[in-house]
Amino acid sequence: MLNSLKTFVYFLALASYVNGSPAPSSPNPNGKGNGKSGKDSVPQAVNSVELNGVTYVNKGLVGFGLIPSDFVESTGDTLGGIGSAIDFKFGTFKASKGKFTGTLVVSPDRGFNLNQTIDYQSRRHEIDFVFTPYYGTANLSFANAQTTLQLTYKTTILNWDRHHVKTSGLSPIAVRPPQAGYPFKALANPEMPVASKAEPHLSIDAEGIVHLRDGSFWLSDEYGPYIYRFATDGSLIQTIQPPNAFLPRDARGNLNFTSDETLATGRVGNQGFENLSLDRKNNILYAMLQSATLQDGGLDQNTSRYTRLVAYDVSKPTKTRPKLVGEWVVPLPQTKKNKTLASSDIHFVSPGIFLALARDGKGRGDSNDESNYKQADLFTINGATDIHDTKFDDPAHPIAIDGVLDPSIKPATYVPFVNYLDTAQLAKFGLHDGDPDDRTLIDAKWESLALASVNDNDYPNDYFVFTASDNDFLSTHGISLGQPFDAGVDVDNQFMVFRVTLPGASKAYIGQ
Numbered sequence: 001m002l003n004s005l006k007t008f009v010y011f012l013a014l015a016s017y018v019n020g021s022p023a024p025s026s027p028n029p030n031g032k033g034n035g036k037s038g039k040d041s042v043p044q045a046v047n048s049v050e051l052n053g054v055t056y057v058n059k060g061l062v063g064f065g066l067i068p069s070d071f072v073e074s075t076g077d078t079l080g081g082i083g084s085a086i087d088f089k090f091g092t093f094k095a096s097k098g099k100f101t102g103t104l105v106v107s108p109d110r111g112f113n114l115n116q117t118i119d120y121q122s123r124r125h126e127i128d129f130v131f132t133p134y135y136g137t138a139n140l141s142f143a144n145a146q147t148t149l150q151l152t153y154k155t156t157i158l159n160w161d162r163h164h165v166k167t168s169g170l171s172p173i174a175v176r177p178p179q180a181g182y183p184f185k186a187l188a189n190p191e192m193p194v195a196s197k198a199e200p201h202l203s204i205d206a207e208g209i210v211h212l213r214d215g216s217f218w219l220s221d222e223y224g225p226y227i228y229r230f231a232t233d234g235s236l237i238q239t240i241q242p243p244n245a246f247l248p249r250d251a252r253g254n255l256n257f258t259s260d261e262t263l264a265t266g267r268v269g270n271q272g273f274e275n276l277s278l279d280r281k282n283n284i285l286y287a288m289l290q291s292a293t294l295q296d297g298g299l300d301q302n303t304s305r306y307t308r309l310v311a312y313d314v315s316k317p318t319k320t321r322p323k324l325v326g327e328w329v330v331p332l333p334q335t336k337k338n339k340t341l342a343s344s345d346i347h348f349v350s351p352g353i354f355l356a357l358a359r360d361g362k363g364r365g366d367s368n369d370e371s372n373y374k375q376a377d378l379f380t381i382n383g384a385t386d387i388h389d390t391k392f393d394d395p396a397h398p399i400a401i402d403g404v405l406d407p408s409i410k411p412a413t414y415v416p417f418v419n420y421l422d423t424a425q426l427a428k429f430g431l432h433d434g435d436p437d438d439r440t441l442i443d444a445k446w447e448s449l450a451l452a453s454v455n456d457n458d459y460p461n462d463y464f465v466f467t468a469s470d471n472d473f474l475s476t477h478g479i480s481l482g483q484p485f486d487a488g489v490d491v492d493n494q495f496m497v498f499r500v501t502l503p504g505a506s507k508a509y510i511g512q
Contacts, residue, residue, distance in 0.1 A: 042059075042135060042456075042458075042459065043059040043060050043062060043135050043499055044059065045057045045058065045059060046058045046059060046060040046422065046425065047417075047419075049378065049415045049416065049417050050415075051353070051378050051379075051380055051413065051415050052352075052353075052380055052382060052413070054503050054504065055501075055503070056378060056417060056500065056501060056502060056503070057500060057501035058417060058418045058419075058498065058500050059462070059498070059499040059500060059501065060422075060425050060428075060498065060499065061422070061425040061426070061428060061429060061496060061497070061498055062133040062134055062135060062148070062464070062497055062498065062499045063131055063132070063133055063134065063148040063149040063429075063464075063495075063496065063497030064145045064146060064148055064149055064429040064430075064431065064494070064495065064496050064497070065129070065146050065148065065149030065150060065151045065494075065495045066146060066151070066492040066493055066494045066495060067079060067082070067127070067151050067153065067492065067493040068490075068492050068493075069471060069474060069475035069476075069477075069478075069490040069491055069492050069493070070475045070476070070477040070478065070490065071153065071493075072479060073125060073153065073156045074155060074156045075123070075156055075158070076479060076482060077111070077120075077479055077480060077481070077482075078112070078473055078475055078478040078479050078480065079125065079153065079493070080108060080111075080112065080471055080472065080473030080474070080475065080478070080493065081108030081109045081110075081111070081470050081471065081472060081473055082106040082107070082108050082125060082127075082468065082470075082471075082493050083106070083443075083445070083446065083447050083448050083467075083468030083469040083470040083471070083493060083494075083495075084106075084107060084108055084109040084206060084207050084447050084448065084470045085106065085107040085206055085207055085208045085209035085219070085220075085276070085345075085447075085448055086104050086105070086106045086107075086209065086448040086449075086450050086466065086468050087104070087105050087209050087210055087211045087217075087450050088102055088103070088104060088105070088211065088450055088452060088466075088511075088512075089102070089103040089104070089105045089126060089211055090211050090212060090213050090215075090511060091213070093452045093512055095454075095455040098132065098133075099130060099131065099132050100129075100130075100131040100132075100133075100452070100464070101128070101129065101130050101131070102128070102129060102131075102452075103126050103127065103128050103129070103154065104126070104127045104128075104129060104450070104466070105124055105125075105126055105209060105211045105217065106124065106125050106126075106127060106209070106448075106468070107122070107123070107124045107125075107206045107209045107219060108123065108125075108206070108470075108473075109169075109205050109206055109207060109222075109470065110122075110169030110170075110204070110205045110206075111169045111473065111480060111481075112472075112473035112478060112480040112485060112487070113169065114472070114474075114487055117169055117170045117171045117259075118169055118170065118480065118481060119168050119169065119170055119195070119199075119201075119481065120168070120169035120480070120481065121158050121159065121166050121167050121168065121169075122158070122159035122167040122168075122169070122204040122206055122219075123156055123157060123158045123159055123234070124156070124157050124159070124209065124217070124234070125153065125154075125155070125156050125157075126154040126155050126156075126157075127151055127152065127153055127154060128151075128152040128154050129149060129150060129151050129152070130149075130150045131148065131149050131150075131464075131497060132147070132148050132149075133148065133464075133497070133499065134148045134428070134429075136428075137428075138428075139427050139428050139429075139430070140428060140429055140430055141430050142429070142430030142431070142439070142440045143430070144430070145428075145429035145430045145431070148429070148497075149495055149497060151495065157232075157233065157234045158234050159204065159219070159230055159234040159236070160234050160235050160236060161201060161202040161236055162189070162236055164235070165201055165202075166201055167201060167202045167203070167204050168194075168195045168199070168201040168202065168203050168204070169203065169204065169205065170195040170196070170199075170201075170203055171195075171203065171223075171258050171259045171260050172193035172194055172195055172196075172203035172223055172257040172258060173195070173196050173258055174194045174195070174196050174197045174200065175191050175192070175193065175194070175255050175256075175257065176189075176191065176192040176193075176194045176200055176202075177191060178190050178191050178192075183321060185321075186238070186317065186318055186319060186320055186321045187237065187238050187318065189239045190226075190239060190241040191241075191255055192239070193223045193224060193226075193257030202236070203223050203257070204219070204221050204223065204228070205221055205222040205223050205259070205270075205272070206219050206220070206221055207220055207221065207222055207272070207273060207274040207275075207276070207290075207344075207447070208220035208273060208274065208275055208276025208277075208287070208345065208448075209276065210276055210277065210278045210285070213511075214232070215231070215232030216229060216230060216231050216232055216237065217229070217230055217232075218276060218278070218285060218314075219276075220272075220273035220274070220275070220276035220287050221272060221273060222259070222267070222270055222271070222272030222273065222274065222290075223257050223259060223272060224241070224242075224247075224257065224267075224272060224273070225242060225246055225267045225272030225273040225287075225289065226239055226240060226241060226242070226273070227239070227240040227242075227273060227276065227285070227287055227312075228240075229317065237318070238317060238318070238322075240285075240312060240322050242273075242287070242310055242324075243310070243324065243327070243388070243393035244393060244394060244395060245265070245266070245293060245295070245308075245392060245393045245394060245395045246266055246267055246289065246293065246308070246310075247265075247266045247267075248263045248265075248266035248267055248269075248294075249263060249264055249265050249266050249395070250263050250264055251263075251264045262294075262299070263294060264294060264295075264395075265293065265294050265295045265395035266293055266294060266295075266395065267289055267293055267294070267298075268290075268291065268292070268293065268294055268298040268299065268304075270290075271289060271290040271291045271298060271342065272289060272290065273287045273288070273289065273290075274288070274289070274290035274342070274343060274344055274345065274447070275287060275288035275289075275290070275309075275343055275344070275345050275346040275356070276288075276345075276346070277345075277346050277347045277348040277354065278314075278348060278511070279348045279351070279509055280508065280509060280510065280511040281506075281508040281509050282315075283313065283314050283315035284311050284312065284313060284314070284325065284326075285311070285312045285314045285322065286309060286310070286311050286312075286346065286348060286354070287309070287310055287312075288307060288308065288309040288310070288330060288343060288346050288356075289307045289308050290307070290342045290343055290344065291304040291305070291307050291332060291340055291342040291343070292304040292305065292306050292307050292308075292340075292400065293308065293395070293398075294395075295395045295396075295398040296308075296398045296399050296400045297398075297400050297401070297402065297403055300403075301339040301340050302338050302339065302340070302403060303340075303400070303402055303403035304332075304340040304342075305331055305332040305333075305334055305340040305403070306329050306330075306331055306332075306399055306400045306403075306405055306411065307329070307330050307332055307342075307343065308327060308328070308329060308330070308399070309326075309327065309328045309329075309330050309346075309381065309412070310324060310326065310327045310388070311324070311325050311326035311327070311388075312324055312325065313325050324388050324389070325388070326381075326386050326388050327386060327387050327388035327392075327393070328381045328384045328385070328386060328387065328411070328412055329384065329385070329387065329399055329405065329409055329411040329412065330343075330356070330379055330381075330411065330412045330414065331405075331411045331412065331414055332358060332414070333358050333373070333375075333377065333414065333416065335360075335372065335373065341358040341359060341360060341373050342358065342359075343356050343357060343358050344357045344358070344359060344445070344446065344447040344448070345357040345447055345448045345449045346449070347449040347450070347451050347465075348509060348510070349378075349451070349502050349504065349505045349509070350502070350504035350505050350506070350509060351382075351504075352380050352381050352382035353378065353379075353380050353382075353502075353504065353505075354378070354379055354380075354381075355376050355377070355378060355417070355449055355451070355465065356376070356377045356378070356379055356414070357374075357375070357376050357377075357446060357447065357448070357449055357467065358373065358374075358375055358377055359371075359373060359374040359375070359420075359445070359446055360372055360373050360374065361444050361445060362444055363433065363441060363442050363443055363444035363445075364437065364439075364441040364442060364443045364444055364491050364494075365443060365444040365445065365471060365472060365474050365489065365491040366444040369433075369434050369435055369436075369437045369441060370433060370434035370435070371421055371433050371434075371442065371444070372421075373421075374419075374420035374421055374442070374446050375416055375417065375418055375419050375420060376417055376418040376420070376449060376465055376467065376498070377414060377415060377416050377417045377418075378414070378415050378417045379412045379413060379414040379415070380412060380413050381412045383410065383413070384410050384411055384412045384413070385408070385409045385410045385411075387399070387409060392406075392409075417500075418465065418498050418500065420442065420446060420467075420496070421433045421442070426442060429496075439490070439492060442494070443469035443471060443491060443492070443494045444469075444491075445469055445470040445471070445472065446467055446468070446469050446470075447468070447469065447470045448467060448468045448470075449465060449466070449467055450465075450466040450467075451463050451464070451465055451466075451505075451510050452464045452466065452510070452512060453507055453510070453512055454499065459501070461501050461502055461503045461504075461505065462499060462500070462501050462502075463499070463500055463501075463502050463505060463510075464497050464498070464499055464500075465497065465498045465499075465500055466495065466496075466497050467495070467496050467497075467498070468493065468494070468495045468496075469493065469494045469495075471491040471492060471493050471494075472487075472491065473487070474487040474488075474489050474490065474491040475487055475490055475491070476488065476489065476490050477490075
């Protein structure tokens with residue numbers, strides 16, 4: 001690996017964003033624009049919401065950083081799509097004298113696929129960070145804002161199918177039969193999505209990641225939609241197959257994992273397990289579809305709001321196959337024209353309470369610069385109907401018809417919370433929504449959440465929400481599978497950090 005790849009820290013190269021002048025010094029993390037510091041500089045509430053009688057507070061944007069669109073990782077490919085899935089490498093988040101350090105484990109989806117899917121091997125990257133929260137009221141320049149979250153690329157680890165066979169990003173057009181012993185053997189694979197009969201490599205479109213204490217990690221996927229467990233060296237350990245209602249089937253009932261065709265039932269193409277999170281105290285793994293299944297109205301944005309959340313007991317996954325222990329209906333937000341805003345990630349907060357990242361697809365990288373909805377919202381399944389192991393796990397029994405939920409089902413309660421598009425908050429970090437379409441425009445596709453304690457005894461319920469964008473590998477100087485490409489636009493890998501108050505959350509739940 002080139003030393004420059006190991007040591008790259010983007011904020012040292014900010015001169016290109018400030019007309020050739022040197023990058024400015026780091027902003028005072030505590031001051032209000034006057035160089036002063038102190039407890040009174042802790043950010044005040046931007047807004048608050050109530051859920052189940054508990055008040056949750058958004059204290060605003062406190063950090064921003066990026067990795068440029070043309071950065072090359074150790075395999076020789078452009079480092080892109082990394083906001084598809086992020087988590088903290090277990091045990092690395094540390095606080096010291098107002099600064100926070102750690103390592104983010106990030107997973108891109110399926111490579112640069114502007115025109116068609118490619119044979120891109122699934123992988124995870126590790127990115128070190130130094131985070132200095134900015135609590136001032138003065139607006140920072142775009143360049144100076146990036147010193148609040150300094151990101152350093154560290155390494156890349158490739159993911160492998162059984163027998164050390166490469167994985168692929170190609171849309172799967174074939175099905176590999178289940179392994180002997182499935183489903184009775186905990187580690188035996190179910191039917192698997194593979195690129196083709198000629199190239200029977202496991203196809204993965206990764207969208208969620210949970211890093212574990214032993215170095216292994218869970219990875220959720222859109223093709224299956226499946227949840228995979230990989231070892232620290234990237235070797236496949238285990239596969240979780242969801243209930244039949246989730247599985248993509250054609251009109252004859254055959255499994256068909258392709259994302260390029262409209263099928264009859266199961267997840268909609270490119271709308272699989274986008275959301276993944278773990279209750280670390282109780283070892284319950286949660287996954288949620290990006291929007292409704294086909295039979296539940298998923299083909300039409302006007303009827304696709306009722307998505308499904310599942311829960312698996314993963315306390316002893318290598319000894320006992322993870323057991324489905326819960327399933328709930330979550331009503332996604334909609335626009336004024338009743339268009340569903342799909343969910344790109346969830347994060348467990350406390351029993352029954354979750355953050356959910358819902359958004360439109362507008363912003364940097366899209367033809368429409370002005371976004372209308374990008375938010376980290378809250379929902380609760382407390383009091384909602386648990387439909388696991390009921391008739392609704394059979395695709396013949398949809399949970400909703402024409403956008404109307406079955407009256408026997410009480411859905412989760414969903415409330416808006418952290419607005420990424422708050423004009424004043426974006427301006428504090430040199431960012432904006434809408435024209436002009438330049439590098440200071442907020443990215444279109446925000447797809448991941450990671451949660452860490454502020455570690456402040458005066459504010460024990462305060463947490464940092466790290467969030468990252470999926471830039472779709474869009475670069476004018478890109479490299480994919482060893483070949484250069486020009487996507488016509490440069491979309492950097494943007495990261496933001498918000499501070500929030502989450503009563504009931506604890507380090508035990510989030511793994512710190």
